[in-house]
Amino acid sequence: GENVEQHPSTLSVQEGDSAVIKCTYSDSASNYFPWYKQELGKRPQLIIDIRSNVGEKKDQRIAVTLNKTAKHFSLHITETQPEDSAVYFCAAAGAGSYQLTFGKGTKLSVIP
């Protein structure tokens, strides 16, 4: 089955700096890669996703990049703000599997 590794497990940045979270996956057939943000005590919320036919996708301050050859994808947050502080999860899934496999999460702290 699919295995997703996520790094780092914790990340602290100064407000206004950029943050990068990286994930690797094992199944070369995987073709869907979402990112979820979970604030303390809240539900995970989908913030951005990318399909395997796209190398990069942006949404305001958030971007995701995908390298299918190397089997890794990354979340980039620019101009970080205190409200970006949360746990971020990456996930991967392949067509026909019906299942998302999640990484273990990255706790991002943005220091004012």
Added chain:
Amino acid sequence: NAGVTQTPKFRVLKTGQSMTLLCAQDMNHEYMYWYRQDPGMGLRLIHYSVGEGTTAKGEVPDGYNVSRLKKQNFLLGLESAAPSQTSVYFCASSVFWYEQYFGPGTRLTVT
């Protein structure tokens, strides 16, 4: 439009007791999922359903059963609760298997 809701929000069980968690969605989604979330472990899939009347096992199905008798509801049952099942349980739903939307979660403690 409530989205995905879960009942109850909190529950404390004694070892060996049984209970059912209810997930309901009003978005007419075909796919529904049950996950558990433990500290440092991310989200792990317990069972899922690709449509009314269907269920399938996920990564950690042991000790749990599910039913999808109605399209909008997905039930998770614990027949004989164990302390290892202490966790936060999230339900999710989606039109297809991607873009999953999560419920608010149920915090379960088994003593």
